[in-house]
Amino acid sequence: MAQHLKHQMQLCASCSVKTKLSGLPLCPGCAGLERLIGEIVEAKANKVMAFEKYEAIIAEAQSEHQNPWEIHRTTNAQTKLSTARKTVERAYVRLSNYVDHGIVPEDLKAKALKATA
Numbered sequence: 450m451a452q453h454l455k456h457q458m459q460l461c462a463s464c465s466v467k468t469k470l471s472g473l474p475l476c477p478g479c480a481g482l483e484r485l486i487g488e489i490v491e492a493k494a495n496k497v498m499a500f501e502k503y504e505a506i507i508a509e510a511q512s513e514h515q516n517p518w519e520i521h522r523t524t525n526a527q528t529k530l531s532t533a534r535k536t537v538e539r540a541y542v543r544l545s546n547y548v549d550h551g552i553v554p555e556d557l558k559a560k561a562l563k564a565t566a
């Protein structure tokens with residue numbers, strides 16, 4: 450059994466391709482996919498948070514008298530929300546490039562190289 454573990458070839462849990470284990474029970478292709486989907490989930494969660502913050506500031510500004518400081522905070526929250534939205538869009542583009550065209554994002558390639566080095 451211990452000898453068996455030395456050559457850790459296993460079927461990918463997702464696509465059943467034979468793969469060398471590297472922490473995850475996934476082949477490099479599926480691991481990349483997993484990561485890109487994770488980025489979308491994270492970006493969406495950030496967007497929801499940014500939206501809630503924005504809404505809270507708007508509600509607060511509406512209940513009080515608007516002053517320059519409130520307007521500044523609103524603008525800040527607006528910028529953060531729009532950045533968060535762009536991050537979600539970017540995450541979708543990265544996933545679609547990967548799935549449809551097999552394009553691995555540069556930062557993922559760098560990480561994969563580091564992991565194998």
Ligand SMILES: [Zn+2]
Pocket residue numbers: 461462463464465466475476477478479480
């Ligand atoms: Zn796979």
